Amino acid sequence: SAVISQKPSRDICQRGTSLTIQCQVDSQVTMMFWYRQQPGQSLTLIATANQGSEATYESGFVIDKFPISRPNLTFSTLTVSNMSPEDSSIYLCSVVTHTEAFFGQGTRLTVV
Amino acid sequence: AQSVTQLGSHVSVSEGALVLLRCNYSSSVPPYLFWYVQYPNQGLQLLLKYTSAATLVKGINGFEAEFKKSETSFHLTKPSAHMSDAAEYFCAVSEDTGNQFYFGTGTSLTVIP
Numbered sequence: 001s002a003v004i005s006q007k008p009s010r011d012i013c014q015r016g017t018s019l020t021i022q023c024q025v026d027s028q029v030t031m032m033f034w035y036r037q038q039p040g041q042s043l044t045l046i047a048t049a050n051q052g053s054e055a056t057y058e059s060g061f062v063i064d065k066f067p068i069s070r071p072n073l074t075f076s077t078l079t080v081s082n083m084s085p086e087d088s089s090i091y092l093c094s095v096v097t098h099t100e101a102f103f104g105q106g107t108r109l110t111v112v
Numbered sequence: 113a114q115s116v117t118q119l120g121s122h123v124s125v126s127e128g129a130l131v132l133l134r135c136n137y138s139s140s141v142p143p144y145l146f147w148y149v150q151y152p153n154q155g156l157q158l159l160l161k162y163t164s165a166a167t168l169v170k171g172i173n174g175f176e177a178e179f180k181k182s183e184t185s186f187h188l189t190k191p192s193a194h195m196s197d198a199a200e201y202f203c204a205v206s207e208d209t210g211n212q213f214y215f216g217t218g219t220s221l222t223v224i225p
Binding site for chain 2: 031033041042043045048092094096099100101103104105106108
């Protein structure tokens with residue numbers, strides 16, 4: 001299993017600012033995944049973060065808007081840049097170990 | 113390519129009634145299949161998973177799901193709904209260990225007293 005600590009748990013931010021979300025895992029994992037869950041919707045994968053290489057972004061997501069760091073095998077950050085109200089969402093990090101996906105508690109972001 | 117379809121974005125059942133949440137998948141290889149539950153303001157929690165062992169999988173809280181390859185389905189059931197089962201349920205598919213997951217759009221379950 002894996003225990004994921006994600007912070008902050010929630011934040012209210014002004015438009016035009018940036019927020020960095022941190023994700024700490026209690027074990028070493030090769031890949032970490034960042035998802036967005038918009039209100040009333042399912043999880044959409046933003047990017048996959050591998051240690052030591054650039055993150056791989058899904059269609060519709062770009063590095064300038066969602067820069068990701070992966071400095072080691074237990075930690076990653078996702079930054080939501082130049083925020084607008086459309087970025088209001090829950091952001092989750094996830095890891096997969098032994099066929100099971102584990103999730104952080106999520107960061108509930110409101111942009112005003 | 114993989115995809116997951118959950119039929120019915122909202123399901124309402126009476127307390128004590130059968131719960132049936134539908135999930136169909138598309139995968140080019142034998143998949144790993146999962147059901148996750150998300151209670152209000154909480155993260156996702158694994159209910160059960162199918163990883164090519166027994167086709168009938170039992171999970172937590174009395175839930176179970178049956179993998180039917182011929183129907184490409186992995187429907188979630190529970191014989192008797194409890195009020196505490198009210199939550200959002202997500203079906204997910206993965207093609208390999210350590211790989212990304214693909215989620216369905218979710219089904220919101222309401223349990224009526």
